[in-house]
Amino acid sequence: MTAIDPDEPLARRVTLDDVGRRAGVSRATASRSLSDDPRISVATRAAVKQAATDLHYVPNIAARSLRAQRTKILGLLLANLSDPVHGQIAAAFEQEAWRSGYQVLFAAGLQEVELERKALRVFTEHATEGVAMVSSVMSPAEAQTRVRPGRLMVGQPDHERVGRYRGPLTPGVMMTDDASGVDQVVDHLVGLGFRDIAYVGSGTRASSTVHREAVGVALERHGISVNLDRFPSPDDAWRRCDEIAPLIAADLPEALVCYEDVQALALMDSLRRVGVRTPDDVAIVGFDGILFAEISSPRLTTVRTPLAELGQLIAASLIEAISTGALPDARVLPVELVVRESAQPARSVVASSANG
Amino acid sequence: MTAIDPDEPLARRVTLDDVGRRAGVSRATASRSLSDDPRISVATRAAVKQAATDLHYVPNIAARSLRAQRTKILGLLLANLSDPVHGQIAAAFEQEAWRSGYQVLFAAGLQEVELERKALRVFTEHATEGVAMVSSVMSPAEAQTRVRPGRLMVGQPDHERVGRYRGPLTPGVMMTDDASGVDQVVDHLVGLGFRDIAYVGSGTRASSTVHREAVGVALERHGISVNLDRFPSPDDAWRRCDEIAPLIAADLPEALVCYEDVQALALMDSLRRVGVRTPDDVAIVGFDGILFAEISSPRLTTVRTPLAELGQLIAASLIEAISTGALPDARVLPVELVVRESAQPARSVVASSANG
DNA sequence: TTGTACGCGTTATCAA
DNA sequence: TTGATAACGCGTACAA
Numbered sequence: 001m002t003a004i005d006p007d008e009p010l011a012r013r014v015t016l017d018d019v020g021r022r023a024g025v026s027r028a029t030a031s032r033s034l035s036d037d038p039r040i041s042v043a044t045r046a047a048v049k050q051a052a053t054d055l056h057y058v059p060n061i062a063a064r065s066l067r068a069q070r071t072k073i074l075g076l077l078l079a080n081l082s083d084p085v086h087g088q089i090a091a092a093f094e095q096e097a098w099r100s101g102y103q104v105l106f107a108a109g110l111q112e113v114e115l116e117r118k119a120l121r122v123f124t125e126h127a128t129e130g131v132a133m134v135s136s137v138m139s140p141a142e143a144q145t146r147v148r149p150g151r152l153m154v155g156q157p158d159h160e161r162v163g164r165y166r167g168p169l170t171p172g173v174m175m176t177d178d179a180s181g182v183d184q185v186v187d188h189l190v191g192l193g194f195r196d197i198a199y200v201g202s203g204t205r206a207s208s209t210v211h212r213e214a215v216g217v218a219l220e221r222h223g224i225s226v227n228l229d230r231f232p233s234p235d236d237a238w239r240r241c242d243e244i245a246p247l248i249a250a251d252l253p254e255a256l257v258c259y260e261d262v263q264a265l266a267l268m269d270s271l272r273r274v275g276v277r278t279p280d281d282v283a284i285v286g287f288d289g290i291l292f293a294e295i296s297s298p299r300l301t302t303v304r305t306p307l308a309e310l311g312q313l314i315a316a317s318l319i320e321a322i323s324t325g326a327l328p329d330a331r332v333l334p335v336e337l338v339v340r341e342s343a344q345p346a347r348s349v350v351a352s353s354a355n356g
Numbered sequence: 357m358t359a360i361d362p363d364e365p366l367a368r369r370v371t372l373d374d375v376g377r378r379a380g381v382s383r384a385t386a387s388r389s390l391s392d393d394p395r396i397s398v399a400t401r402a403a404v405k406q407a408a409t410d411l412h413y414v415p416n417i418a419a420r421s422l423r424a425q426r427t428k429i430l431g432l433l434l435a436n437l438s439d440p441v442h443g444q445i446a447a448a449f450e451q452e453a454w455r456s457g458y459q460v461l462f463a464a465g466l467q468e469v470e471l472e473r474k475a476l477r478v479f480t481e482h483a484t485e486g487v488a489m490v491s492s493v494m495s496p497a498e499a500q501t502r503v504r505p506g507r508l509m510v511g512q513p514d515h516e517r518v519g520r521y522r523g524p525l526t527p528g529v530m531m532t533d534d535a536s537g538v539d540q541v542v543d544h545l546v547g548l549g550f551r552d553i554a555y556v557g558s559g560t561r562a563s564s565t566v567h568r569e570a571v572g573v574a575l576e577r578h579g580i581s582v583n584l585d586r587f588p589s590p591d592d593a594w595r596r597c598d599e600i601a602p603l604i605a606a607d608l609p610e611a612l613v614c615y616e617d618v619q620a621l622a623l624m625d626s627l628r629r630v631g632v633r634t635p636d637d638v639a640i641v642g643f644d645g646i647l648f649a650e651i652s653s654p655r656l657t658t659v660r661t662p663l664a665e666l667g668q669l670i671a672a673s674l675i676e677a678i679s680t681g682a683l684p685d686a687r688v689l690p691v692e693l694v695v696r697e698s699a700q701p702a703r704s705v706v707a708s709s710a711n712g
Numbered sequence: 713t714t715g716t717a718c719g720c721g722t723t724a725t726c727a728a
Numbered sequence: 729t730t731g732a733t734a735a736c737g738c739g740t741a742c743a744a
Contacts, residue, residue, distance in 0.1 A: 015737055026715050031739060041713060061481045062421040063737035066720045071418065082447035084440065091438035094464060103478060106462055108450060122459060125417045262647075269651035291618075295625035297653040371721055382731045387723060397729060419721035422736045 014055045023051035034059075065127065074318060075123030077107045077116060078134040084262070084290040085307055089134055089157060092311030100319050102129075113138050120146045130318040134311075140170065150327055153318045157310050171327040174314050178287070179214045181303035181335040182257070185285050186218035188301070188337060189255045193346030194283060195224055198253040200244065200267065201233035208233060208259040211287065215257055238263040245270035252282055254346060261286035261293045261302055268296070268342070283343035289336075298341035305335045370411045379407040390415075421483065430674060431479035431503075433463045433472060434490040440618070440646040441663055445490055445513060448667030456675050458485075469494050476502045486674040490667075496526065506683055509674045513666050527683040530670050534643070535570045537659035537691040538613070541641050542574035544657070544693060545611045549702030550639060551580055554609040556600070556623065557589035564589060564615040567643065571613055594619040601626035608638055610702060617642035617649045617658055624652070624698070639699035645692075654697035661691045 020030035025044060032040050033048035040048075051057075065071040074097050078086045094104050105126060107119035116138045123131050124147060131147045134155040143152060149172075156175040189197055199215045201208035212228050219226050231247055234240055237259065245267065248256070258264035264286030268278045278284050278298055286293055289304030310333060317328045376386035381400060389396050389404035396404075407413075421427040430453050434442045450460050461482060463475035472494045479487050480503060487503045490511040499508060505528075512531040545553055555571045557564035568584050575582050587603055590596055593615065601623065604612070614620035620642030624634045634640050634654055642649055645660030666689060673684045 016739095017737080027738085028716075028740080029714055032714090035739090039713065044713080058477065058480045060422070060483065060737050062418040062427065062483060063720090064739075065418040066416075066422060066722090066736090067738045067740085069720075080447065081437075081450055082440075082443040084438075084443075087438040087440075087443040091436065091464065094437055094462060098463075103461055103482065105459055106450060107454075108447065121414065124414045126459065127416065127418060265648065266651050269653065269655070272653060292621065292648045292652075295622050296648075297625065297628060299625070372723095373721080383721085384723080384732075385730055387721095388730090391723090395729065400729080416721050419736090420723075422720090422738090423722045423724080425736075 014057050018055055019052045019057050023048045071127045072102050073105055073128045074102045075105045075128040075131040077109055077119045079109055079111055081108050085288055088307040089311035092308040093315045096312045096315035109136050111137050130322050132314050132318055153314050155314045171329055173330040175332055176305040177332045177335050182211055182214035183218050184337040190222045194255040196254040198230045199228050199257045200231050202237035202259040202263055203235045211259055238266045241266040241270035245274050249274045249276050255283035258286050261288040261290045265296055279342050279344040285343050301340045301343045302338050303335050304338050306333050370413050374411055375408045375413050379404045427483045428458050429461055429484045430458045431461045431484040431487040433465055433475045435465055435467055437464050441644055444663040445667035448664040449671045452668045452671035465492050467493050486678050488670050488674055509670050511670045527685055529686040531688055532661040533688045533691050538567055538570035539574050540693040546578045550611040552610040554586045555584050555613045556587050558593035558615040558619055559591045567615055594622045597622040597626035601630050605630045605632050611639035614642050617644040617646045621652055635698050635700040641699050657696045657699045658694050659691050660694050662689050
């Protein structure tokens, strides 16, 4: 029944002193009682706890952090809070952190290095015990100069610069095996009888280059040569499919490998607007395995990447690194081809099997 | 070039004392210099700033908070980090907070009151200056007993208990005008010539009841009576459309009003699996206006709710409430019917206009 | 078994 | 113009 002063700057004012006073003990005893210190008699402990409850005592984390040199806060920097792939990662990360009693400070980098730098600084100000960066544009080298390298986790679910990590993998890096995914996709397409296969990327920076290159390598392996820049790849390609679709329609390949599901889905729609049907006129495959790829029409053939697992793994590894002091080895999570409707056997195959 | 001790528990150890020492002044002067206190000579200020830069000084927020009684942290509690509607809200909230120099502590309530209580407690521990709850299941009344009512913002984008706020609106509540949206949808459907209209909800709790009731009212206005519970409405309906679709197919109405876009999209897919085509065999409308409603096939007729605007508004209002001490009046954001492909004129209308 | 007293890093008050 | 010092709330070494 305590009245709350609306002008009080902070949300709480009852301190350990108050609790101790009410229970008739010192604040040291109060503190120890609340942490169930066995040296305090059971009776006292109970009394203190009762007092704390009565007073609605809530500990002040700032004071505790200052004293204990531990904040129980993790920083998570990612490109965006609102898109399906990062949303899944963020949710899994938050949940895993929560399970271990950590809070998460989020920041959106929006693909701008300056914002990322500020975010990292904010994390440092808040003395986060660990930091995870997902899909950031800042180089890992720079990141390591800005936060303690031993407490830094890097995730690359969006296929950026995975290629650069070939060779000995830097500890603390978690990624999905996109090159393998692209391989599987191309194999699948070739197996379906397609030869005229094009790639539609998103972003000319590091972003989609791994996919693009992997497509090239895979096709080459099948003895197919191809112009990987046949169609433009603006930075926010999925927003601009209406511009790209006519170009594709005017020079229609048999199959289209897209950088990501969102783009594939948007492209299917834009192509439909200009009279090109999927999979009848062109085969389309995506990448990521988001929910909407399962329920689109046609349902999208894609590569499922373990997004939630990645988020959870990053959080768990970071927490482990904090407690053990050692960064876990890098890991590459396997991805999986999911065959659905958007890529059907090529006409030539159907025809020849009809002939045969 | 300072070596970093890997065993140091916290990320930073250079303090104002260090900076002051290096600049040859006291820590008080160092503090004042960094905040550009005009009483400090320009030369000293510059020297201190230089020293701070050299030493890579970063202030300790915990200490500052303790002393200044301000944390510059906001708490955001929402149902889920990973679904498209909450993701958009979270992103907008975070961005607006960032613009005002606030950090955001996120928590996912997952529709469980116990989790929500814990989250609120954590926010209190961290002395967040304000708290926003979006789509929470906890009653606003209880929430007000757990955090300072003057610093609590409630958002209801997912249409929960909007009906309860009829009459004088509680300050600090922001919502979308879903009843109006449902009205518009039903009008549209009736205008298209449909009479046999059914509602497909999600959750029997507060969740989708506003929509359900609004559908009933709107149909009644048109002199159409209907059984609103014609089809089941499990809590996670959108995940279980494969179970519901056969029931719908066996008792096919002319038009289906869905609780939300995700459900509408999933349902279109499930219906397709059992041979029911949209919009040829049945008209379907959604609610929310998520991205994928724009690029689905058929593109979904829906009600666009201003999700990003809601997130931004909640953050801005909360921050204003913190500085002015007064909770802003409740607001109901208008929604907008977006006509696309998933609901076409009814056969009867087409036929009669062909006759006429 | 419990209390006293110090220090974590800041900012603000009071002196100089 | 600057410095010494107190205080924010907590945990803990040391004392009793």
